[in-house]
Amino acid sequence: MYLVATTVPPSGESEIMDKPPVRIVLAKIGLDGHDRGIKVVARGLRDAGFHVIYAGLWQTPESVVRTVADEDADWLGLSILSGAHMTLVPRVLHLLRQAGLEHVGVIVGGIIPESDVPKLLELGVARVFGPGTPIPEIVEFLRGRTPAPSAS
Amino acid sequence: MSTATERSAKERWEQEVAQAMSRPQPPTTVSGVPIEPLYTPESLPGFDYDAELGYPGQYPFTRGVHATMYRGRLWTMRQFAGFGTPRQTNQRFKFLLEKGQTGLSTAFDLPTLMGLDSDDPRAVGEVGRLGVAVSTLDDIRQLYDGIDLEQVSVSMTINAPAIVIMAFYLANAQDRGWDWKKLRGTIQNDILKEFHAQNEFVFPPEPHVRLVIDVIEFCTRHVPQWNPVSISGYHIREAGSTAVQELAFTLADGFHYVEQTMARGLAVDDFAGRLSFFFNAHNDIFEEVAKYRAARQLWAETMRHTYGARKEASWKLRFHCQTAGCSLQDKQPEVNLIRVAYQALAGVLGGCQSLHTNSMDETLALPTEHAVTLALRTQQVLAYETGVTNTVDPLGGSYFVEALTRQMADEARRYFDRLQQQGGVIAGIENGFFRREIAEAAYAYQRDVDAGRKIIVGVNAFTEAEEKPIDILVIDDTVEKDRIAALRAIKAARSNEEVRRHLDAIRRTAEAGENLMPVLIEAARARVTVGEAINAMADVFGRYDGAAKW
Numbered sequence: 001m002y003l004v005a006t007t008v009p010p011s012g013e014s015e016i017m018d019k020p021p022v023r024i025v026l027a028k029i030g031l032d033g034h035d036r037g038i039k040v041v042a043r044g045l046r047d048a049g050f051h052v053i054y055a056g057l058w059q060t061p062e063s064v065v066r067t068v069a070d071e072d073a074d075w076l077g078l079s080i081l082s083g084a085h086m087t088l089v090p091r092v093l094h095l096l097r098q099a100g101l102e103h104v105g106v107i108v109g110g111i112i113p114e115s116d117v118p119k120l121l122e123l124g125v126a127r128v129f130g131p132g133t134p135i136p137e138i139v140e141f142l143r144g145r146t147p148a149p150s151a152s
Numbered sequence: 153m154s155t156a157t158e159r160s161a162k163e164r165w166e167q168e169v170a171q172a173m174s175r176p177q178p179p180t181t182v183s184g185v186p187i188e189p190l191y192t193p194e195s196l197p198g199f200d201y202d203a204e205l206g207y208p209g210q211y212p213f214t215r216g217v218h219a220t221m222y223r224g225r226l227w228t229m230r231q232f233a234g235f236g237t238p239r240q241t242n243q244r245f246k247f248l249l250e251k252g253q254t255g256l257s258t259a260f261d262l263p264t265l266m267g268l269d270s271d272d273p274r275a276v277g278e279v280g281r282l283g284v285a286v287s288t289l290d291d292i293r294q295l296y297d298g299i300d301l302e303q304v305s306v307s308m309t310i311n312a313p314a315i316v317i318m319a320f321y322l323a324n325a326q327d328r329g330w331d332w333k334k335l336r337g338t339i340q341n342d343i344l345k346e347f348h349a350q351n352e353f354v355f356p357p358e359p360h361v362r363l364v365i366d367v368i369e370f371c372t373r374h375v376p377q378w379n380p381v382s383i384s385g386y387h388i389r390e391a392g393s394t395a396v397q398e399l400a401f402t403l404a405d406g407f408h409y410v411e412q413t414m415a416r417g418l419a420v421d422d423f424a425g426r427l428s429f430f431f432n433a434h435n436d437i438f439e440e441v442a443k444y445r446a447a448r449q450l451w452a453e454t455m456r457h458t459y460g461a462r463k464e465a466s467w468k469l470r471f472h473c474q475t476a477g478c479s480l481q482d483k484q485p486e487v488n489l490i491r492v493a494y495q496a497l498a499g500v501l502g503g504c505q506s507l508h509t510n511s512m513d514e515t516l517a518l519p520t521e522h523a524v525t526l527a528l529r530t531q532q533v534l535a536y537e538t539g540v541t542n543t544v545d546p547l548g549g550s551y552f553v554e555a556l557t558r559q560m561a562d563e564a565r566r567y568f569d570r571l572q573q574q575g576g577v578i579a580g581i582e583n584g585f586f587r588r589e590i591a592e593a594a595y596a597y598q599r600d601v602d603a604g605r606k607i608i609v610g611v612n613a614f615t616e617a618e619e620k621p622i623d624i625l626v627i628d629d630t631v632e633k634d635r636i637a638a639l640r641a642i643k644a645a646r647s648n649e650e651v652r653r654h655l656d657a658i659r660r661t662a663e664a665g666e667n668l669m670p671v672l673i674e675a676a677r678a679r680v681t682v683g684e685a686i687n688a689m690a691d692v693f694g695r696y697d698g699a700a701k702w
Contacts, residue, residue: 031262031278033351036478038600039591060274060480082262083517083627087277113517113624130482131515132611134602140210 026077027055043096044135061091081110169653172419183394212452215545216470216503220542228506234259234283238294241284257307259283267313267502267686270635282633292320299671306337314341319672338379344405349391359693370669372423377427389432394441400567408577427467434476435500442556444502474508484577484610517624646679655688662692
């Protein structure tokens with residue numbers, strides 16, 4: 001898909017400039033309106049050189065997967081503070097697979113009880129970030145894990 | 153070698169300060185406001201005790217709304233509670249009353265807060281999770297079953313469908329033989345802060361505000377001891393605002409409600425005494441205390457001089473306080489107990505009328521009974537053991553606190569001017585002003601934390617390699633099924649013909665611009681659901697999309 005295929009540098013914003021930025025869709029899923037965290041993450045990732053598409057509030061699993069496909073995203077970040085993660089996240093993962101988008105990495109942020117974290121990871125979530133996660137930690141994780149895009 | 157007599161004490165001190173080393177964290181408040189190393193009488197030029205402070209219980213109420221404050225009566229210890237089915241929450245209420253809590257506070261689940269019934273497809277996975285699920289009058293009946301509503305004051309935290317829930321509450325109270333004139337409590341009913349911060353709204357801002365005013369108008373006439381709105385800064389702060397933004401935006405919202413209610417033809421003194429407020433208690437003790445004191449002063453001043461209120465009750469800003477959920481951490485969660493205790497201290501030093509202390513486990517899940525009990529005990533220790541209740545406004549007269557109070561009031565006034573210049577609160581919502589201001593502040597704070605300019609214990613300092621897990625509350629997955637089954641049974645038993653008639657009446661009344669409360673009370677009795685009532689209003693008002701600006 002991308003013109004330039006290089007390995008992703010572990011850090012350093014200048015190095016990331018010479019190829020297309022990593023694209024990430026961020027979305028609030030379900031009904032909760034707590035968008036402080038996701039908006040801060042959106043700003044932080046943008047400042048770190050990512051191409052951020054914030055899908056906004058009240059997204060359904062269906063609408064999120066549509067946005068990921070439309071935006072040709074590398075990553076999907078879901079924010080949930082409502083406790084509905086064990087219902088909504090598996091549904092998103094299922095729909096991604098159905099749409100042939102299993103290469104898109106999924107990260108989850110919000111209020112997620114410790115006991116649910118392994119379950120989400122087993123289902124295919126790449127990482128769960130709890131409240132108070134420093135933005136550089138998310139940036140580092142995404143840079144370290146973004147697969148080298150294959151030349152098209 | 154110089155001696156003290158050769159230089160003035162002040163000069164010597166200034167020199168010592170200039171030479172002293174500073175820690176890597178700049179001395180700023182949690183909101184990023186720089187703080188001087190020392191405050192003296194020179195920090196308060198032209199200070200006028202009578203004009204700026206006066207006596208508690210008297211204008212401008214800087215020192216408190218009551219003459220003796222907690223010497224006469226302690227604040228109300230009111231813990232927000234709700235989860236699962238109405239019956240489960242009813243049991244939690246009774247548990248809290250047995251533990252010595254003196255008022256009730258109801259948390260509703262997200263579908264209810266968004267005006268959706270438990271059987272709505274958008275509610276899947278969220279029924280009963282963050283609060284209690286309420287779709288019909290029967291749910292309200294079970295929720296407060298066995299609780300004497302003329303004796304216990306009840307708070308309901310709900311906004312977008314507030315008028316519908318209030319109608320259910322009043323219908324239930326009347327059916328149970330309680331006198332509306334004796335009901336005491338508060339419904340949050342503050343939609344403006346939903347648009348600024350919390351994002352639980354359904355209709356566009358103007359019709360939504362009209363519903364807020366319908367509740368104020370109806371309660372002023374028929375439920376005189378009820379607080380029909382709780383004008384809330386809490387959520388604005390949780391969304392990442394500074395303390396000054398919380399103060400300024402909340403009061404600006406309050407002024408908007410006052411103007412809109414007066415535009416209905418109500419005299420300001422007939423309703424203003426029942427407007428109540430809700431503020432955050434964050435980590436920075438002195439900034440918080442200054443915020444509450446400035447809030448009382450600004451409200452009194454504006455109610456008296458701008459809106460012409462004559463009654464003292466109309467000038468008094470009474471407020472509920474809750475410790476800052478956003479300050480709690482999931483790392484070393486027991487440390488949250490300590491944060492909450494200091495925050496509660498700030499609320500009490502600031503003269504709150506009621507207080508909710510968060511539980512230590514709230515960044516993980518809804519609180520367990522153990523965690524809730526400790527949170528309540530925190531208030532009881534504060535009230536009975538620390539001595540902070542012995543005198544009124546104990547920080548009054550501190551050069552620092554007085555200077556900070558002045559500074560916050562001045563900065564809030566600058567925000568009022570900026571809002572006025574752009575056409576008022578509704579214009580500020582529509583052009584994204586509030587959201588932008590809050591998001592900027594939230595981002596600035598996060599950058600400070602990430603850069604180590606602000607220290608958070610257990611997060612960017614004093615971390616533990618291994619975390620000890622604590623027990624958390626798990627919401628039973630059968631709640632959703634239980635609620636859907638109950639709702640289906642009610643829908644099967646009611647007269648759909650009658651429901652249709654009531655929904656038509658709601659649409660007609662919405663169209664005609666008349667007060668919706670009377671038709672909603674009748675609709676409640678016919679078992680019209682929350683979702684149906686909201687949908688009928690949306691047919692007239694339209695819906696507002698949640699397109700978030702960032």
